[in-house]
Amino acid sequence: MTMTAAAEQAVGTKDAIVLVGTTKGLFTLRSGDGRERFELTGPTFAGEEVYATCIDARSGATRLFTGSISNHWGPVLRRSDDLGATWTEDEQAALRFPEDAGASLARIWQLAAGPADEPDVMYAGVEPAALFRSDDGGRSFSLVDGLWDHPHRTQWQPGGGGLCLHTVLVHPDDPDRLLIAISAAGVYRSDDGGSSWRASNRGIVVGFLPEGEDLEFGQCVHKVARDAGDPERLYLQHHGGIYRSDDGGGAWTAMTGIAGMDFGFPVVAHPSRPSTAYLLPLESDEYRCTPDGQCIVWRTTDAGETWEPLTTGLPQRDAHVTVLRDGFTTDGQDPAGLYVGTRTGEVYASTDDGDSWRLLAEHLPPVMSVRAAPIAV
């Protein structure tokens, strides 16, 4: 068999699995020839809204997780140990509020792997805004009381999607250093494994509140990503504004390199190249679609000082699309596979760090989450 140019270029990279969570179930894209072609399967859990998925290979075997919700039957966490061929749900709910919390799980927003050398540790971010931790590979989770009992919690206000904890970042050098983000409460950090938390939003201007210049919390942080080279460097997409921190979230500085574009949902860091990150800005918080009908991914390779538009293969006419906070991800490889899912049901991919893109799927239900990872050939 003759290898195509793309396949030759991809030698050394592994095939990828892409979990596409939609409002009507889970779809899976899987490549078989070095990320050149992908096969789509699904829907699994047809009719359920899949806001969170996780692909976890820390233990050596790949585990998949989904957090979904049925409009009728409520939220459910499922796990697959065979790349999605079969899924299991634990008899006792893995993820539920304890009785004395006085709350019920409304939606699972984030499923995040814990430290690399602790493969049984996972985190879940949920609505109402709360963090859960698992120490048994996702079979059971416990509420992180330190955040739930935070005195700010009763003052947190929901964003448009609900009062959700949607981002969990574990520091790669210190598993006790956790960063979470909540819409619309902002960033909170813990240095003691979650026992105590402090708001960490200094410098993030809240344009939608009259006193928004110097608020301790109340920011509508949409997503945070950590730089591949410097773990203290973070990129943040706010409801209005893009920010960078060079001290692990202690202070945030506005990045202004994309003229006039400050609204958007996702931010993605390159998985291995320092100072490299991606944004997909949208036009204003009134419209929330790609501006001028052009779908553009922006890339920085200098930690946000400058940004370049990436358009090759992305629609540049009449493309009024929306990409939500977890609709943009990377598969962790180098060159990076990048995957974008839209609310209009398209999935675009790049396997060359964003230089060029192609359509992997269309006519899917609205995409709420995309996660990707390499798989063994």
Next chain:
Amino acid sequence: MNVRIRVPTQLRELVAGAAVVEVAVGGGGDGRATVATVLDRLAAQHPALERRIRDEQGRTRAHVNLFVGSDNVRDRDGPATPIVAGEELSIIPAVSGG
């Protein structure tokens, strides 16, 4: 007494395909079982089914209807609606969604 619970098609995979499951309940203080006591028993026998019907706080999910015989329990006493021997509890999804 044993109470028969009718399971909608969408949830039968949680109970090995059964259209009906039975739970054994004792009478309450007044000698009668209620919807709540039946669901408490269901939680012990089939927890994955029960949590489709009630959340962690014991509230019936908004788009789930429970019928005792032909009566929607929301039109009677809700979870306190009594169930007597021979009556069935039916789980019926609301016609809702998008």
